Amino acid sequence: MPAGLERALRLLAFLMPMLLPAKGSQVIIEDSGSTNRPGVRVTVDREGRAIVEERRGQPHSVKLHGPKCEQFLDELKSVGHLSALPAHHCMKSVSFGSSLFIEFNGERSPDLSCPGQDSRIEALRKFANEILQEAREAAGIKPRRIFPVRVPNPG
Numbered sequence: 001m002p003a004g005l006e007r008a009l010r011l012l013a014f015l016m017p018m019l020l021p022a023k024g025s026q027v028i029i030e031d032s033g034s035t036n037r038p039g040v041r042v043t044v045d046r047e048g049r050a051i052v053e054e055r056r057g058q059p060h061s062v063k064l065h066g067p068k069c070e071q072f073l074d075e076l077k078s079v080g081h082l083s084a085l086p087a088h089h090c091m092k093s094v095s096f097g098s099s100l101f102i103e104f105n106g107e108r109s110p111d112l113s114c115p116g117q118d119s120r121i122e123a124l125r126k127f128a129n130e131i132l133q134e135a136r137e138a139a140g141i142k143p144r145r146i147f148p149v150r151v152p153n154p155g
Contacts, residue, residue: 025045025046025073025104025105026043026044026045027043027044027045027072027073027076027102027103027104028041028042028043028102028103028104029041029042029044029100029101029102029128029131029132029135030042030100030101030102030103031098031099031100031132032098032099032100032101033055033098034093034095034096034097034098035094035095036095036096037096037098038054038055038056038057039054039055039098040052040053040054040055040132040135040136040141041053042131042132042135044064044069044072044131044135045069046066046069046070046073047066047069047070048063048064048065048066048068048069049061049063049064050062050063050064050069050135050138052135052136052138052139052141054139054141057141060138060139060140062135062138062139063138064131064134064135064138065134068127068130068131068134069131071127072127072128072131073104075123075124075127076102076104076124079120079124081107082102082103082104082105082107082108082109083107083108083109085109085110085120085121086110086118086121087110087111088110088111088114088116088121089111089114090113090114090115090116092113098113099111099113100112100113100125100128100129102124102128109124112124112125112128113125
């Protein structure tokens with residue numbers, strides 16, 4: 001791909017969230033990915049209009065299930081300040097571990113991927129993962145199959 005075109009696409013991907021209609025609030029859901037799975041960033045509004053950006057991929061404009069997006073934004077508003085949510089840490093695989101973040105009203109949540117957090121965080125994680133899954137499917141982002149490597153039996 002020519003360098004000029006690649007720069008233009010990167011700029012467009014950066015500006016896309018700002019180009020979404022300003023009606024209502026927007027939220028960004030980010031799955032950092034891992035060494036074995038690319039990350040994805042979804043910017044979505046209350047009506048379900050979304051921009052899906054896979055790391056090192058083309059941005060896709062998609063339409064998601066509006067009522068689910070509306071419920072998610074309502075849940076975010078009821079939680080209050082994302083920056084005030086408690087950070088919870090857990091063990092993660094170096095190769096397969098990823099992080100889940102939400103950005104809303106100028107604030108970023110702590111990593112929400114670890115289980116066993118309070119009910120507010122569990123609800124946010126559930127909604128975020130459902131929206132990420134729907135966004136990946138709508139954008140045609142195929143899940144990557146990981147093949148296990150068998151260690152030879154030294155016998």
